[in-house]
Amino acid sequence: MTRKKEEGGWTVNRKYGFLAAGMLGAALIVGALPAQASEIIRDAEYYILEAQNGPQWAADDKVVDQKLAEFRAKNGGKPPNILYILIDDIGFGDLGSATLNALRGYETPSINTIAHEGMRLARMYTEPSCTPTRVAFMTGRQPYRYGMGETAVDISGFGLPGQEVTLAEILSDSGYNTVHIGKWHMGDIMESWPTHQGFDFAAFPIHQQGQLTIFHDDAADEEVSIGIGKNNYDDRFTLDEWHRPDASAMVTGVEGKRGEKVREVHMQPGERWTEAKYHAMNVRYQDQAMQHLRELAAKDEPFFLQYWPLYPLTGPRTTTDEYTTVNGGNYVEKMKLVDKWIGDITAEMEKLGVADNTIVIVMGDNGHFTKYSPQSGYTPMIFRGGKGDTSEGGVRVDAFVRWPGMIEADSIVGDIVHVTDLYTTLARFAGATDKIPTDRIVDGVDQSALMLMGETHGRRDYVFLYAVTKLEAVVKERFKIMPVPGPGQNPIVGKFYDLYRDTREQYPVSTEIGAWGGVEFGRIIKRHMMRKQMYPDTPPAMGVPYDGVENLRPESKAAVEAFLFQAGSPKK
Numbered sequence: 001m002t003r004k005k006e007e008g009g010w011t012v013n014r015k016y017g018f019l020a021a022g023m024l025g026a027a028l029i030v031g032a033l034p035a036q037a038s039e040i041i042r043d044a045e046y047y048i049l050e051a052q053n054g055p056q057w058a059a060d061d062k063v064v065d066q067k068l069a070e071f072r073a074k075n076g077g078k079p080p081n082i083l084y085i086l087i088d089d090i091g092f093g094d095l096g097s098a099t100l101n102a103l104r105g106y107e108t109p110s111i112n113t114i115a116h117e118g119m120r121l122a123r124m125y126t127e128p129s130c131t132p133t134r135v136a137f138m139t140g141r142q143p144y145r146y147g148m149g150e151t152a153v154d155i156s157g158f159g160l161p162g163q164e165v166t167l168a169e170i171l172s173d174s175g176y177n178t179v180h181i182g183k184w185h186m187g188d189i190m191e192s193w194p195t196h197q198g199f200d201f202a203a204f205p206i207h208q209q210g211q212l213t214i215f216h217d218d219a220a221d222e223e224v225s226i227g228i229g230k231n232n233y234d235d236r237f238t239l240d241e242w243h244r245p246d247a248s249a250m251v252t253g254v255e256g257k258r259g260e261k262v263r264e265v266h267m268q269p270g271e272r273w274t275e276a277k278y279h280a281m282n283v284r285y286q287d288q289a290m291q292h293l294r295e296l297a298a299k300d301e302p303f304f305l306q307y308w309p310l311y312p313l314t315g316p317r318t319t320t321d322e323y324t325t326v327n328g329g330n331y332v333e334k335m336k337l338v339d340k341w342i343g344d345i346t347a348e349m350e351k352l353g354v355a356d357n358t359i360v361i362v363m364g365d366n367g368h369f370t371k372y373s374p375q376s377g378y379t380p381m382i383f384r385g386g387k388g389d390t391s392e393g394g395v396r397v398d399a400f401v402r403w404p405g406m407i408e409a410d411s412i413v414g415d416i417v418h419v420t421d422l423y424t425t426l427a428r429f430a431g432a433t434d435k436i437p438t439d440r441i442v443d444g445v446d447q448s449a450l451m452l453m454g455e456t457h458g459r460r461d462y463v464f465l466y467a468v469t470k471l472e473a474v475v476k477e478r479f480k481i482m483p484v485p486g487p488g489q490n491p492i493v494g495k496f497y498d499l500y501r502d503t504r505e506q507y508p509v510s511t512e513i514g515a516w517g518g519v520e521f522g523r524i525i526k527r528h529m530m531r532k533q534m535y536p537d538t539p540p541a542m543g544v545p546y547d548g549v550e551n552l553r554p555e556s557k558a559a560v561e562a563f564l565f566q567a568g569s570p571k572k
Contacts, residue, residue: 040424040442041535044527045462053459060449060457067452068429071406078302079430080403081358082171083293083349084422085342086137086308088130088183088209089331090364093381095398096120100381105326106336110343111400114362118402119451120412125463125475126366126419128394129387130185130208132466133365133419134308138166138186138197140423140436140444142466147540148186149468153210154245155563159187160197161541167423168198170435171304177296181289182308183209188251190548191541195256203255203265203288205281205310206546213315215247218275224315242562247273249559251546253281261550269553275318282311286341290348297352302430307345311338313369329377331369356404359429361422364397384504390465390472390482391505407451415458416475420444425451441535464528469537471528474521479513480505481521491525492518 042050050057072079093100094108096115101107127133131151132143138160143149146161160166168178180194184204187193194202205212213219220229227233228244252273256262266281267273289307296303312334320333327333342362349355370386370393373379385391399417401407424444427433436442449457465473465482473482480497482505495508496517502509545560546552 038438040436040438041440043441043443043464044531045524046445046460048527049459049461057449057459060453064428064448064452067406068431068448075357078357079174080406081296081302081354082176082304082426082430083345083358083360084137084304084306085345085360085362086134086183086306087335087338087362087364088308088310088313089366089369089378089387090312090335090397091368091378091380091386091393092364092383092396092398094335094378095362095364096400104332104377104381105328106332106377107325108335108339110339110346111362114342114346114360114402115398115400117404117409118360118400118411119407121363121399121401121417122412122414123416124363124397124399124419125395125416125465126364126397128390128465128467129366130183134184135160135164135186136418136420136443137422138168139164140167140420140427140442141440142420142443142464144466144469144537145441145443145535146538147469149466151185151208152188153208155250155545155559156188157545157563157567158540158542159189159192161538162191162196164197165435165437166197167426168194168304168306170198170427170432171430172198172200173435174430174432175301176430177299177301177303178306179292179296179303180204180306180308181292182285182306183310184308187541188545189541189543190261191543193254193256193262193548195258195260195262198258199306200258201256201292202262203253203285205253206251206549209278209310209313211245211247211250212252212273212278212281212310213275213313215245215250216273216275218318219315222316222318242566246559249555251549251552251556252277253284254549261548263551264549264553264556267553269555275314275316278310278314279319282309285309286344289341289345293345293348294352297349297354309338309341311335327377329375332377335377358403359426360402361400363399363419366397367394382503384506388467390467392480392499392503395463395465401451403451408454411454413450413455413458415447415450415455416460416463417447417450417458418443418445418460418463421447421460441531462524471525474524475499476521476524479517481517484525485522490518491522494518494521496521 095111127136129151132149135143135148172178178199180199180202185208188206214225217229219225220232251264253266254262254264312331314330314334325332366387368378368386380386380393383393383396385393420443424446425448428446428448445460461477463475471484478500480499481494485491485494492514496510496513497505498509
């Protein structure tokens with residue numbers, strides 16, 4: 001309920017939970033009134049937009065409801081299937097365009113076809129690295145809110161908290177069959193695994209593929225990594241064997257069903273991990289994605305199939321027989337293979353008769369792994385920066401959504417979208433909005449009107465960009481402030497960028513817009529921080545790594561014991 005004082009300019013908004021000064025615009029009191037339990041709780045900036053665009057959004061919602069009802073009527077009363085493919089470390093401009101492919105010296109024809117047959121999200125923002133983006137998609141919440149902004153590269157003992165409500169859980173509660181295949185990277189403790197986060201079946205590596213392709217002997221022999229193997233460093237003075245990670249001691253790939261323990265399937269006790277085994281793991285995941293697609297398509301219920309390939313990230317060239325592209329880079333060679341695999345999946349969907357009633361999303365998770373360039377074959381093309389950066393090159397990715405007959409083919413939208421928006425949007429398409437939790441801030445914005453009605457129907461013009469727990473940048477419309485001024489600093493003197501005129505963020509326009517932009521961005525940041533005070537951030541889940549692997553190898557047990565000893569700050 002909204003009540004306005006006609007002459008004073010002050011607005012009391014009971015739904016928004018704050019008192020805003022309409023004339024002065026500088027004061028914001030968060031927590032004055034509680035949010036209604038039945039409504040999704042938003043960050044402050046969403047309410048600023050809703051107050052101005054609410055009537056139009058309501059009208060758009062009616063159109064969306066009608067379109068979804070018509071689809072269900074044609075689809076036997078069922079909502080659409082969902083296939084979500086998330087590719088690791090791919091920068092903006094690497095997918096979806098034959099011209100840019102040619103510029104790079106390789107081809108991705110299968111992904112390009114999906115892009116042409118669907119909608120291109122030209123301003124898709126993610127988080128700066130693997131884990132944050134993946135948890136953001138799964139929960140609809142930015143990862144700093146629950147301690148998952150960090151990307152672990154070894155045994156860690158933390159993960160996605162069980163109290164987070166994943167997209168798989170709300171879809172499962174709405175009658176979907178759910179399967180996850182491939183990279184997960186949300187923790188090495190049992191409660192964080194997909195089998196305990198809403199998926200009926202999952203096949204996944206417990207760690208990210210970085211460990212699996214650079215922490216082994218083949219990588220050491222080619223000096224992809226140093227100080228790991230015995231052939232590229234002198235170990236005469238080594239006293240601490242725990243100092244060096246060993247992929248052979250870590251749990252590699254596991255499989256399991258919902259709520260059960262998982263089994264490691266790629267390693268036997270005493271066996272050494274190799275690049276050939278890493279390749280075999282990737283092939284296995286592709287085969288499983290195809291197998292489960294067939295099984296899911298044969299069932300009466302709708303399905304959510306999540307396929308997150310490990311490739312193109314790869315280290316040594318051990319399993320690459322020859323260059324097959326002009327580019328010849330390790331990543332690119334494997335990206336060509338991933339593109340073929342995706343083409344095999346879409347061809348199988350046509351064969352199974354599910355292509356027209358399935359939403360297909362293909363996108364990257366963050367920018368290039370620039371610390372491994374140019375040998376990888378990828379370097380930032382359009383935007384500056386890469387993985388781990390909050391510059392546009394780290395958080396802008398190619399993203400395509402195909403839904404025949406519902407989403408306009410070969411369309412492009414310039415509205416801002418954040419990866420969390422897929423959570424709320426897919427929930428809307430699935431008829432599962434009522435399953436979204438209402439006891440915490442949900443960052444994802446429902447972008448169903450944008451996808452079904454086209455450009456200018458987006459409901460977001462802002463993005464908060466965090467590095468782990470630190471707010472580093474804010475995007476509002478075409479402008480960006482980076483870095484965010486610290487406490488006691490005047491935002492007027494901050495560095496502002498016009499992202500249309502300066503895609504690489506090299507020429508600040510602080511003089512031109514600082515006088516007004518500093519004040520306005522200061523208000524945005526203040527509202528955001530006050531909202532965080534009302535709904536405080538929480539830590540990640542903590543536990544014993546690998547607890548829940550029923551066939552844990554002796555070497556993995558020893559690695560866990562070493563981790564626990566080190567993590568405990570031992571003393572006598």
